[in-house]
Amino acid sequence: MDETAIDRAFRAMEAEPENAAARARFHERVLDAELHLLLEEEPATAERLRPWIFEIPEGRFVLAFDRDARLAAFLAEPMPCAVLAGRRLVEMVAGHGLGLGLNLGDAPSATLLPAEAVDWLATMAGRAPERVESAARRLGPPGSATPALIEALDHKLAAMAGVIGAAHLVEAEYADGTRALLLRLAGVADGA
Template sequence: MSKDPTPKTETPLDRAHAAMLRDMDDDAARLGFYGRLADSELFLLLEQEPDGRGSITPEVLDLEGDRFALVFDSEERLSAFAETIAPYAALPGRAIAAMLAGRNAGQAPDRQIGLGLNLGVAPSSILIPAEAMDWMHAALTATPEAGHARPTGFFAPEPAPALTRALGERLAALGGSGARAWLVEADFDDGSRALTLVLSGAPEAEQERLARAVREAALFSGSDLAALTTLFVRAGSNAARDIARVGMEIDLPARKPKSVPAPPGSDPNAPPKLR
């Protein structure tokens, strides 16, 4: 019998899960669910309190030979499942995907670990197999391909509301980089034309991170535009002025001062080790 879902408030993951269930053949809704899972803070149920040395031991549920780590999108839902005070680690979904991918590498299929989300305590209760979590990690960590063609002209883009919204949300989540962004159609000297996100004034040290975020946003927007091109130009350059005249600008937050270092486990590139 299912436990009472707590809290009653619908969460973003509930909505993304419901959209996916409405049509399991809808690739956009399914990609949207994985994108939301990656960006959500999740509460991973542990066997015991973290040891303080960067290692954690997740509670693993064995269901007829399939194994699942247990996560919840709120502390209240974790408590409703555990029915007692239980140790947990709060991590972004992308960090948990990285941990599971590292743990599953080289393991026999019956020893790999998938993800159990909100089991029995929410409308978004779902078992996600290990291979799906491996795909999610691979999608999140793929390196954007560097373009070699040079742009020769810029034009107003066709409306792409889902992509524009996804780009705005993803880039805003990175915090202020001091850049400005426009969506344009661009012609290149190899004869191609592509929908392109142009970032002006982005520090060189942040360009790889921004390009990865753009690729990720395009992929998980569920649009047909996953091959979105990313272009960096100097602020105040002739190209930047041309782009500003025809492009669709995407609002980005202003640069923020450096904050205190993130707690261990919050960086998906250096997740806690599973034991």
């Protein structure tokens, strides 16, 4: 099976356990991924999902997989599941004392994230940037863009390939003299 973005980020984090950037990248990949969540029963509605809870001495965990083939390989028999964004999954289970069993089985990224980590991830996922409205008076090349920012944008924008037509990163100068990076998305599909 092909290695996934979560697998690569997990390997990097494991190789350098003290590297905060590698840890953050792994958590970002989990939040951005579409995850297959095991359910206790077929849901009556999308709003009423009941995750299957796996209990072990380390705690109570919901189980999710970043590929349906990994889910199928883990199960002895078919079970209901729902596919949702990692961001949505951690927000749903946070505060209930539940951890996340991710890609359990033979995947390189098989891991147990304890309930405290899931709660922390949900807090991070819920943070929204501050909204500021101002008209840029000048646009130029994105000179202050770091390689880390370009790499992060590359991953995010690649995941949006079917939703946006183009993306333009520029440095904007505002009337008060401040400069900031500005990302313009063009050709965004309705409802996206």
